[in-house]
Amino acid sequence: MRRRPPTVICYICGREYGTKSIAIHEPQCLKKWHNENNLLPKELRRSEPRKPEVRTITAKGFYDLDALNEAAWTSALSQLVPCNICGRTFLPDRLIVHQRSCKPKAAK
Numbered sequence: 001m002r003r004r005p006p007t008v009i010c011y012i013c014g015r016e017y018g019t020k021s022i023a024i025h026e027p028q029c030l031k032k033w034h035n036e037n038n039l040l041p042k043e044l045r046r047s048e049p050r051k052p053e054v055r056t057i058t059a060k061g062f063y064d065l066d067a068l069n070e071a072a073w074t075s076a077l078s079q080l081v082p083c084n085i086c087g088r089t090f091l092p093d094r095l096i097v098h099q100r101s102c103k104p105k106a107a108k
Contacts, residue, residue, distance in 0.1 A: 005019075052068075083102055
């Protein structure tokens with residue numbers, strides 16, 4: 001049985017990347033985030049996501065990848081915005097699309 005190579009979760013988009021490619025991905029993802037955020041209406045714009053600082057180091061001197069990924073995933077989830085009609089959460093650009101078709105539930 002082959003073991004899956006370790007991956008790191010991006011704190012901006014929440015996707016998984018290899019331990020070597022995450023350093024390449026994060027600056028590009030942050031640049032894309034700024035471009036998309038600037039296109040949003042002012043009321044949906046968010047503050048820049050902060051990279052979580054996890055200083056948990058194991059006995060062997062390595063970073064605890066699980067703690068790092070948990071902090072990054074929490075950061076990515078905090079970027080979601082709730083719909084004011086149904087409460088579901090979306091990325092701001094997708095919230096605009098969702099709100100076009102979201103209707104309040106009819107009372108029974």
